[in-house]
Amino acid sequence: MTSEPHAASSVSKLSPNGYMRMVASVAAIAGGLYGYDTGIISGALPLIARDFGLGYRAQELVAAMILLGAVIGALSCTRLSATLGRRRTIVIVSVIYSVGVVAAALSPSVWWLAISRLVLGFAVGGSTQIVPTYIAELAEPEKRGRLVTYFNVSIGIGILLAAIIGVAGNEMFNWRWMIGVAVVPSLILTFGMTKLPFSPRWLVEQDRIHEARVELSKVRDSRETVRRELADMQDVAAQQARESVRGWRALREPWVRPALVAGLGVAAFTQLTGIEMMIYYTPTFLRDAGFGASASLWAALGVAITYLVMTFIGKLVIDHVGRRTLSLATLPVAVASLLVFGAVLRFNLGGHAQQYWVVGCLIAFMIFNSGGIQVIGCLTGAEIYPVSIRDQATGAHAAMLWGSNLLLTGSALTMTNWLGVGGAMWVYAGLNALAWIFIFVAMPETRGRSLEDIERALKGGTFAPRPAWREDLRSAQ
Template sequence: MSDAVSPAAESRIKPKAYMAMVATVAAIAGGLYGYDTGIISGALPQIAQDFELNHRAQELVTAAILLGAVIGALSSTRMSATLGRRLTIVIVAGIYCIGVVAAAVSPNVWCLGLSRLVLGFAVGGSTQIVPTYIAELAPPEKRGRLVTYFNVSIGVGILLAAIVGVAGQNLFTWRWMIGVALVPSLVLLFGMTKMPRSPRWLVEQAQPKKASHELAKVRDTSKEVREEIADIQEVVEKKEEDSVTGWRAMRQPWLRPALIAGLGVAAFTQLSGIEMMIYYTPTFLKDAGFGASAALWSALGVAITYLVMTVIGKLIVDKVGRRTLSLVMIPGAVVALLVLGAVLHFNLAGEAQGWWVVACLIVFMIFNAGGIQVVGWLTGSEIYPLAIRDQATGAHAAMLWGSNLLLTGTALTMTKWLGVGGAMWVYAGLNALGWLFIFFLVPETGGRSLEDIERSLKAGTFRPR
């Protein structure tokens, strides 16, 4: 193969365009995550009426997908290590299909809850493997932009769920609202069968020639392929020299900085309050005096803001850096939550309170969605060394979903104890803690190869400054 020829070129698709296509197809899993978790807010009133659910039963139906996501995130680690990243995504897509259909035709609330648990398994599995799959194929200088296709896809899914929740109330039953997700599930299932396999996984399986062939599809020259494969082989050989691997390897001291930084970012990505805002925005707005229709339309505006800021974050994250983007954006989210808490607790705005609430929610979404939400999934895809990547990315996704479950499960209780305003101050404090954590413990990973990050960990130079 000459320096100017690659399999992608032979098929008349330039490597950069082919890599973007790979990231787009794989990121459909993020759209399914966003839609399947978000659609319940619009579908739940109909579900509650059909099955005569009390408040507690509605909470259980909503939370089932989050519990399934924790289980799926941890369970998929063995699949991705044994079967490879691409095949694992194909399996996850198949589970999406089964879960969507089962939920849409559920004859009772128990079947619906079980179906959403299955959907959660797919959601958790996809969040564990898709960012890693994209990161292992992407060139270092564009890894942030490509991995965050996943974040953008989540935003698209949330927005579509909000649109269906607003426009579909009088057009569709809840079964159609849920069942329509079968279409992108099938696109993901069949689309991934045509995508390349991870070259890093292939090198681990002692298949360097196949790894070179797959990597050549997304690199411009054979020189780049040779150098990158040699770099991967060097890291894999050192990994094979270690007597401890897998979950036990995560206890080794040299890995501790990566685990602390990665799992901490994962926790604060959810503890910042983003999912709580998405799930409960209509409730907050109704409490602020908005009618049901106006509350839903305002929630749609919040979803649009989330998507727009995720796209902006995707475009700048490689230039600005992961650490810098988080440190710049989090203070804006803190201020928005402090003001929102004051407006709600002290009724500062009088008759204009509803619009102040909407403004604060949108400002919060601007700084949160454009900052730590961009970084949260990306960090998990690139910070963990090859020796523990499968296990650590599973733990990373489980931390994200576990934190989400904790936050969502306590939101209504916290607002009952402290009032909505007091709860906003608690979330402002959690955002401030997140800023301090990133400042002191999270190094910059942008623009560095995965192998370079691993070498700095082993050398003890993986530090924030």
């Protein structure tokens, strides 16, 4: 990389802040692919079932394979990101996206389609593990939240596009085209990532200090900031080099346990609170509640639009309000929305206006869940884990996300058969309430802190969910 200093001055006429936003936008295309490839199956599956003559069990298999692949991909990409670096791993993931999309679109049989979606899932899980980490390791502490959540906004765009095409699919598109069109953004991601910087923190871990300085200078306004942050990274890397336990075994170290508990708990509740289940099954739930098929699909489109709008608003406010504060403020309204939703259906309330109550409660839940805990799910995994376990912990974090998604999605229809849609909504209300309790008890505020400061708080025993955390951290330094 001897030519990098020149590259740093000629990369773009953008300011460092503008260039960092561009880096986050390109990397976040992976989130759009995640949203689209997981969301498109709801619109494509009826057409696939018709072409291949699938029963409901085969349809469940096709839908679930991407979630199983995501768990595998999240865990497998930890070694790749540690050895090859974050940027190269994202390039590999984007190539796997392309291969999986093309294979799925050309599938001659249902088993070929299922395996292709397993491959796609590997890319989905890998991108969840590595893209937020890559952006977080390049971002300034004060802007890290809004930059990492480009990934969430991109997921929302992908889900919305999938919903739009799902509504139009029966009349305008063959299911192969519905799936195959995702190859275009995957190729854009592959090419775009080859032009972006390496993670300076990863370079410091490889003892490539000069290259780290060059890459960091592309996204910082002053040499003094680069010098200070680079010294901080070197200090933490030196401490890591002196540690005798590393890798997966290091996850058992007592000092990292608070971060693991907080991070993996948030990852689980991001899914267990029901957001993905609502996105996947809104048409089914609404048909069970008496809506027509067309109205159910349009309501699902409204859910997708709400998700996108609220994740974008969350991106704008997260660095001002804080991760913990935003979640604690929004989850109670999500709980109330689901309680009312369940009561309306369980006790047949609302009379002639019942369907308006149902849609209103559904949209209210989407507003306060997607605008709160969903904003911090991937962000927490990108910023809370110390460098000595970051690759392994972010893999476990993404695997927890997808494992919880698989658990909830796989049980949603069974639960509604047992309890009815109204009873199921009460269960999900309880899970949202548990999420509030967990965040209150276990999740500290990380707003405005560098990744190195968060690690020092863990080592100093001051990583705790209390207002005095900032003062404790400063005194520990």
